[in-house]
Structure formats: structure tokens, C-alpha cells
Amino acid sequence: MTVTLADVAARARVSPATVSRVLNGNYPVAAATRERVLRAVDELDYVLNGPASALAAATSDLVGILVNDIADPFFGIMAGAAQHAMGEGPGRAGGEKLAVVCNTGGSPERELTYLTLLQRQRAAAVVLTGGAVEDAGHTAATAAKLARLADAGTRVVLCGRPPVPGAGEAITAALTFDNRGGGRRLTEHLLTLGHRRIGYVAGPAERTTTRHRLEGHRAAMEAAGLGGAGLDRLTVHGRYDRRSGYDATLELLRRAPDLTAVVAANDTVALGACAALRDRGLRIPDDISVAGFDDLPFSVDAVPALTTVRLPLHEAGARAGRLATGTEAPPPGGVATIGGDLVVRASTGRPAA
Amino acid sequence: MTVTLADVAARARVSPATVSRVLNGNYPVAAATRERVLRAVDELDYVLNGPASALAAATSDLVGILVNDIADPFFGIMAGAAQHAMGEGPGRAGGEKLAVVCNTGGSPERELTYLTLLQRQRAAAVVLTGGAVEDAGHTAATAAKLARLADAGTRVVLCGRPPVPGAGEAITAALTFDNRGGGRRLTEHLLTLGHRRIGYVAGPAERTTTRHRLEGHRAAMEAAGLGGAGLDRLTVHGRYDRRSGYDATLELLRRAPDLTAVVAANDTVALGACAALRDRGLRIPDDISVAGFDDLPFSVDAVPALTTVRLPLHEAGARAGRLATGTEAPPPGGVATIGGDLVVRASTGRPAA
DNA sequence: CTGTTAGCGCATTCAA
DNA sequence: TTGAATGCGCTAACAG
Numbered sequence: 146m147t148v149t150l151a152d153v154a155a156r157a158r159v160s161p162a163t164v165s166r167v168l169n170g171n172y173p174v175a176a177a178t179r180e181r182v183l184r185a186v187d188e189l190d191y192v193l194n195g196p197a198s199a200l201a202a203a204t205s206d207l208v209g210i211l212v213n214d215i216a217d218p219f220f221g222i223m224a225g226a227a228q229h230a231m232g233e234g235p236g237r238a239g240g241e242k243l244a245v246v247c248n249t250g251g252s253p254e255r256e257l258t259y260l261t262l263l264q265r266q267r268a269a270a271v272v273l274t275g276g277a278v279e280d281a282g283h284t285a286a287t288a289a290k291l292a293r294l295a296d297a298g299t300r301v302v303l304c305g306r307p308p309v310p311g312a313g314e315a316i317t318a319a320l321t322f323d324n325r326g327g328g329r330r331l332t333e334h335l336l337t338l339g340h341r342r343i344g345y346v347a348g349p350a351e352r353t354t355t356r357h358r359l360e361g362h363r364a365a366m367e368a369a370g371l372g373g374a375g376l377d378r379l380t381v382h383g384r385y386d387r388r389s390g391y392d393a394t395l396e397l398l399r400r401a402p403d404l405t406a407v408v409a410a411n412d413t414v415a416l417g418a419c420a421a422l423r424d425r426g427l428r429i430p431d432d433i434s435v436a437g438f439d440d441l442p443f444s445v446d447a448v449p450a451l452t453t454v455r456l457p458l459h460e461a462g463a464r465a466g467r468l469a470t471g472t473e474a475p476p477p478g479g480v481a482t483i484g485g486d487l488v489v490r491a492s493t494g495r496p497a498a
Numbered sequence: 499m500t501v502t503l504a505d506v507a508a509r510a511r512v513s514p515a516t517v518s519r520v521l522n523g524n525y526p527v528a529a530a531t532r533e534r535v536l537r538a539v540d541e542l543d544y545v546l547n548g549p550a551s552a553l554a555a556a557t558s559d560l561v562g563i564l565v566n567d568i569a570d571p572f573f574g575i576m577a578g579a580a581q582h583a584m585g586e587g588p589g590r591a592g593g594e595k596l597a598v599v600c601n602t603g604g605s606p607e608r609e610l611t612y613l614t615l616l617q618r619q620r621a622a623a624v625v626l627t628g629g630a631v632e633d634a635g636h637t638a639a640t641a642a643k644l645a646r647l648a649d650a651g652t653r654v655v656l657c658g659r660p661p662v663p664g665a666g667e668a669i670t671a672a673l674t675f676d677n678r679g680g681g682r683r684l685t686e687h688l689l690t691l692g693h694r695r696i697g698y699v700a701g702p703a704e705r706t707t708t709r710h711r712l713e714g715h716r717a718a719m720e721a722a723g724l725g726g727a728g729l730d731r732l733t734v735h736g737r738y739d740r741r742s743g744y745d746a747t748l749e750l751l752r753r754a755p756d757l758t759a760v761v762a763a764n765d766t767v768a769l770g771a772c773a774a775l776r777d778r779g780l781r782i783p784d785d786i787s788v789a790g791f792d793d794l795p796f797s798v799d800a801v802p803a804l805t806t807v808r809l810p811l812h813e814a815g816a817r818a819g820r821l822a823t824g825t826e827a828p829p830p831g832g833v834a835t836i837g838g839d840l841v842v843r844a845s846t847g848r849p850a851a
Numbered sequence: 852c853t854g855t856t857a858g859c860g861c862a863t864t865c866a867a
Numbered sequence: 868t869t870g871a872a873t874g875c876g877c878t879a880a881c882a883g
Contacts, residue, residue, distance in 0.1 A: 149876060149877085150876065150877060151876080151877095159854085160853065160854045160855075161854090161876090161878090162853075162854065162855080162856095162877095162878080162879085163852090163854075165877065165879090166852095166853085172852085173852060174853085175852060175853085178853080190646070192614060192617050192618055192646075193876090194553070194620070194875085194876050194877070195549070195552075195615075195618035195619040195620065196548070196549040196551075196553040196558060196619065196620060196875090196876085196877095197549070197553045197876035197877045198549075198618075198876080198877055198878075199548075199549035199859095199877090200547070200549040200550045200553050200859050200861085200875090200877070201859055201876075201877040201878040201879080202859085202877080202878055202879085203878095206615075207619075209598075214574075214578070215568070215574045215578045215581070216571050216574035216575045216577075216578045217571075217574070218570075218571060218574075221567075221568045221570070221574055222569045224568055225567070225568045225569045225601050225603070228568070228600075228601045229601075229603065232608075243612070243616075243619070244600070244601075245562075245598035245599065246568065246598065246599045246600075246601070247581075247597075248578050248581045248597075250582065255585070262559075262596040263596075264545050265545055265547065265551075266548040266560070266596065267547070267548065293543070296500075297500060386795075387795055387796070387799065419799070420798075420799050423801075442739075443769060445773075446740065446769045446770070446772070447799075448776075448800075448801035502859095502860060503860065504860080504861095512869075512870085513869065513871075514860090514861075514870090514871095515861095515862080515863080515870060515871080516868090516869060517861095518861065518863085519862090519868095522862080524862095525868085527868070527869085531868080531869085546860090547859085549860080549861095550859070550860035550861045550862095550875095551860075551861055551862075553859090553860080553861075553875050553876065554861040554863080554874085554875055555862060555863090555875085556862095556875070
């Protein structure tokens with residue numbers, strides 16, 4: 146039936162321990178012996194029993210990458226880069242990490258469930274990507290869970306997420322995006338063009354990413370003397386998807402038909418906003434300007450091409466992957482802020498006179 | 499240190515075996531005892547040791563979903579749906595499956611590596627999504643690997659991939675897309691509009707998806723008396739990404755400046771094709787028509803909206819998830835073909851006179 | 852450099 | 868309905 150390490154040992158005429166050593170490559174083994182063992186492994190088509198190995202070693206080669214929405218390229222790009230970076234580990238041969246992505250669907254409960262499942266598997270590392278849900282209960286639960294994970298030796302890396310309050314010690318490294326700064330610069334760009342009545346299509350209210358981008362926007366508005374209650378009227382919350390952007394934009398137009406610009410929470414939402422504006426007969430950017438966030442691959446192909454804030458998703462993901470495998474040293478203080486670049490394209494222009 | 503089942507047993511004043519039984523819910527346990535145990539679990543914040551459990555039971559709750567490109571929504575949608583469907587299992591409580599997606603990046607070697615890693619973890623099921631690479635060596639290796647997986651009790655489900663030659667017995671179920679039929683209908687649509695000089699931007703040459711879609715296209719062309727060597731000249735292969743579509747389209751235009759339509763291997767490629775055509779000063783569809791495949795969410799928002807073939811990615815993924823957990827019975831013969839619907843939008847029209 | 856010896860934490864017989 | 872005993876397959880000291 147299933148071939149075990151003992152079978153390999155018997156065939157290679159060595160002890161099980163020796164087989165284990167050549168497989169893990171952690172101890173010196175004579176070249177000739179190693180050859181013999183590897184041949185036996187090959188002939189028997191032996192595959193290490195992961196659970197047994199993990200049980201004995203009290204650690205596994207599983208690395209979990211948590212994402213809010215696997216169908217969203219924003220997460221796909223980071224996850225793919227992280228996964229790729231982990232394959233590059235220095236310790237060839239047995240150094241394989243099973244990098245694996247878990248889709249929380251944005252649900253805090255599922256996030257916790259996955260964390261437990263990963264803890265159960267004694268994962269080597271966990272990477273949390275994207276914004277967190279800001280709910281006192283959930284934040285505390287997450288912090289506690291991460292602390293336990295860290296206790297058990299699991300490395301915890303945050304990618305595109307602010308440090309979890311109360312989990313300082315538990316976190317190996319946090320790579321956070323400067324959503325606030327990006328949001329501010331984007332709105333400043335519009336203000337500079339001469340816009341004054343700017344609508345904002347925000348993401349889900351309880352997300353850190355949403356809040357930070359919105360805060361950046363409002364900071365810019367207030368600095369231009371456009372603060373006050375009006376801001377609330379010109380902000381509509383929704384999901385981070387196309388449909389939500391479409392609906393929210395129509396609502397914005399209903400509330401303020403004289404809008405000259407719409408800023409969206411991200412590029413996907415911006416696409417929906419563009420569709421809504423077109424359906425209303427408005428030309429972009431002649432009648433109204435539109436801006437997004439993230440600079441996903443499709444944004445340059447939108448018509449007109451989208452003005453947005455470029456986040457180095459690929460680099461961030463790769464770095465998170467290296468941090469998770471211990472290939473790269475954590476930044477000083479454990480936290481690194483990654484900036485976004487304003488990318489001005491054709492979807493924004495001067496407001497109509 | 500780390501809490502074990504024995505600790506829980508001690509606290510609940512029962513034997514370890516009893517704790518195991520209430521946790522797995524497979525044996526009758528007195529309600530009062532169960533209560534006591536669950537309370538102890540809670541108080542101690544106990545988490546089952548996955549590897550130990552998997553070792554003892556010779557099976558784990560890990561399910562692997564392999565995708566070619568995690569940054570591509572085509573895969574993200576299927577994977578997300580599959581993952582979601584698995585969470586719905588009937589056996590609540592301990593029924594949690596750790597559904598996990600593995601990004602092969604389209605590399606046959608990585609695919610095999612992941613399969614081995616999953617075999618090592620004694621995965622409960624494996625879902626392979628998207629087209630396969632058609633290389634005799636790799637096909638044989640994959641078939642052999644799948645056979646071993648199946649031998650070990652792992653369920654193998656194919657989603658959007660044709661049955662693996664030589665692995666018939668090993669596969670629980672195969673959900674394949676009718677790429678050929680979709681490709682044929684798409685080209686027939688263009689022929690009906692009056693097009694005769696149709697360029698084709700294909701995917702990577704060695705992929706089943708690529709071949710099937712292309713065969714459908716050519717079948718339609720030949721049926722219209724447009725077969726022959728000319729077809730090769732009007733076909734350019736590339737990757738399934740935007741950039742590749744852009745470059746291939748320019749090449750097509752170079753080879754045949756009088757093209758009246760371009761069919762792309764998928765929507766992402768079509769987006770690149772549109773960009774190239776625009777950059778060349780051609781209007782869509784007035785000067786030239788464009789069509790894609792898949793009907794990804796962004797396709798309806800392209801300008802002009804993309805004519806394409808809609809694949810029920812969400813449904814297919816969900817079904818694959820259910821097949822993987824055994825929630826749904828396999829189709830008769832183990833293979834089900836899923837059709838695609840022609841979706842005619844604004845990017846295709848009659849050729850210019 | 853290699854063999855021996857103990858568990859790792861849990862599921863599952865077999866009794867009671 | 869519950870407890871005691873055994874072994875899953877492997878790694879990690881510890882000798883040699």
C-alpha cells in the first residue's frame with residue numbers, strides 16, 4: 146500500500162533516520178549514501194507524509210495568504226507575487242513551501258476561521274492582505290488569534306494592511322500602503338485642475354482602506370476650504386465592485402447634478418462610475434472627470450484611460466512573500482509604509498466653464 | 499505551552515478518547531459530557547492539531563484548487579466560487595474544509611510540484627482549473643500523479659479542463675467548457691455580419707483551451723469556404739494577457755492591413771487588441787470589429803462593450819466545489835460539458851463597404 | 852557520518 | 868456511553 150520512509154530505508158539499506166536526513170538536507174550525509182537513498186525514493190515513488198512530518202517537527206511548510214476577494218486582481222496580483230517569491234527560497238530541494246491562498250470574501254468570521262485552520266495546520270507563516278474590518282470585537286479577536294499563531298512559531302506578515310492594534314509583538318512585519326497620502330494627492334490634482342464640486346464613491350464603511358482613502362480626500366478638500374457638512378452629502382459608500390460604483394454614481398448625480406468630478410474608492414469602482422456617467426449622457430472628462438485608485442492592469446485600457454494612484458502591488462506582494470519565508474529582514478520597527486504614485490491620464494481634465 | 503487534547507480531557511474530567519469523539523461528532527456522546535468537553539475546549543482555547551489528526555486519521559481537511567494565473571479574474575471567479583461552495587458542506591461543526599488555491603503560473607512543473615505537495619498533505623480533494631498543457635511527457639506525469647492521489651483517497655475534480663488522457667479512473671468528475679463550440683459560434687457571428695478577412699489572436703500554442711477555441715474558429719471559417727493556408731497567416735499566438743493581445747494585433751495588422759475583424763483568445767487579450775487598434779487610428783466597430791471570450795466582468799464596461807462568449811464561471815466553480823466535497827454526485831460518465839453563450843455587444847458590426 | 856530510541860497529538864480498536 | 872491501549876509516519880536527540 147502506501148510507501149513509507151521505512152520502506153525506503155529498507156530498500157536503501159540504511160536507517161530511517163538517514164533517509165529523513167537526506168530528504169531534509171539538514172544534516173551531513175555521505176554522497177554515496179545519499180545517492181542510494183534518492184534512488185530508492187525514486188524507485189518506490191515515495192512521497193513524504195506531510196502530517197507525520199509536521200507532527201514530529203512541530204512545524205509545517207504551509208504558508209497561508211489571506212485575501213478579501215480572490216476574483217479581484219488587486220489581491221490576485223499581491224498573492225501571486227507573494228507565492229512566487231516564496232518559491233525562490235535559498236534552501237533548494239526540501240525548501241518547498243506550500244503557499245496557499247485563502248479567500249475570506251471580506252468576512253471577518255471567515256478570516257478568523259481560516260486563521261484557526263491555519264493554526265491547526267501549524268502553518269509556517271500567514272500573510273494578511275488588504276484592508277481590515279474595523280470592529281472592536283473583531284480587532285481584538287484577530288489580535289488574540291495572531292498572538293497565538295506567533296506563539297506557535299508562525300510568522301505573521303501584513304501586506305497592504307495597517308498594523309493590528311494590540312498585536313504588536315505578534316507581527317513579524319507590516320507593509321502598509323499610504324492610502325491617506327494617495328487619496329490626498331489625487332484630490333489635490335483635481336482641485337488644481339479647478340474642480341470644486343467633487344463626489345466621492347467610497348468603499349464599505351468599516352474598512353481601514355476605505356477610511357484612509359476617504360480621509361486623504363477630505364483632508365485635501367478641507368485644506369482648500371471645501372470642508373464641512375457638504376462633504377457627507379457628496380460621499381456614498383458601497384462595495385469594492387463595479388456594480389456598486391455604478392449605483393453610487395447615479396445616487397451622487399441625484400444628490401448633486403452639478404458635480405464636475407467623481408473620485409472612486411478604486412479602479413474597479415471607477416469603471417462602474419464611468420459606465421453610469423456615460424449612461425447619463427455625460428462625456429469624460431469634458432463634462433465630468435473621474436479618478437480611481439490602485440492602477441490595475443485594465444485601467445490604462447479604459448476609455449478614456451483612468452487617472453489613478455499606482456500602488457506597487459507586485460513589489461509589495463513579493464516582499465511580503467520574502468518576509469514570510471524569512472528570506473528578507475523585517476523593516477526597522479517592523480512597519481514599512483509604501484507610497485502610491487499619482488498617475489494622470491485622460492479621464493481627468495479641467496471642469497467645463 | 500500549546501494546549502493538547504489531553505489537557506482538555508483532564509479539565510473536563512473525561513478521557514482523551516471522549517474529547518476526540520465530541521470534536522469529531524462521529525460517535526454517540528452523552529449531552530452532558532459533550533457540554534463539559536466543549537466548555538473545557540473553550541476555556542482552554544484549544545485548537546486541534548491538524549497534522550496529528552491527519553496522521554492518525556490518514557486524511558486531512560485540506561482541499562487544493564490549482565489555477566494557472568491567480569491575477570486573472572477568469573480563475574479568481576472559479577476559485578472563489580469553488581471555495582465558497584465548499585464552506586456550505588452539510589456536516590456543520592467539524593465539517594470545515596481548508597480550501598486553498600495554488601498558483602501554478604501556467605508552469606507544468608509547478609503544477610506537478612503542487613500536486614506532490616498536496617499529496618504530501620493527504621489532501622481530501624484537488625480541483626484543477628483551466629486549460630492543460632499538451633505535452634506528452636507532462637500529460638503522462640500528470641496522469642500518473644492523479645492516479646496516485648486518487649489511490650490515496652483524494653478526490654480529483656477538473657473544472658474547465660478536458661479529461662486527462664490516461665487518468666480516466668483517477669478522476670472523480672470533469673467539468674469541461676465547450677470552447678470549440680463557443681469559438682465556432684463567435685466566428686459564425688462575424689461571418690454572418692459579412693466579414694471575410696478575420697484575424698485571430700490565439701493563446702499559448704500548447705494549451706488545450708487555445709487549441710479548442712482556435713479549432714472552433716477554423717471550423718467556422720472552413721465551413722464558409724475560407725479555409726486553407728491563409729488561416730495560418732491570420733493567426734498569431736501569444737500569452738493570455740493584455741500586452742500580448744496588443745502586440746499580436748499589431749503583428750496581424752502588419753500581415754494583413756485589410757482585416758475587418760479580430761477575434762481574441764479571451765477578453766483580456768481583446769482589451770489589448772482594442773488598444774492596439776485605437777492606437778493605429780482605427781474605430782471599433784466602424785473600421786474593424788473585435789470579439790473576446792469568457793465575458794469577464796469588465797467586458798461589458800469596455801468601450802465599445804465587448805462581443806464575447808459567456809462562460810458560466812461562477813456556476814462551474816461552485817459545482818466543482820460541491821463535487822470536491824462530495825456534496826454533489828458526479829455527472830454520468832464523470833464528464834459534463836458546459837456550453838458558452840454568444841453575447842453580442844457593440845464591438846462587432848458590419849464591415850465597412 | 853550513521854543507527855537507536857523515543858515520542859509528537861490524535862483516532863480508533865477493544866473492553867468494560 | 869466511556870476508558871485504556873495502540874500505532875499512524877516521521878524527526879530529533881543521543882550514542883557510537
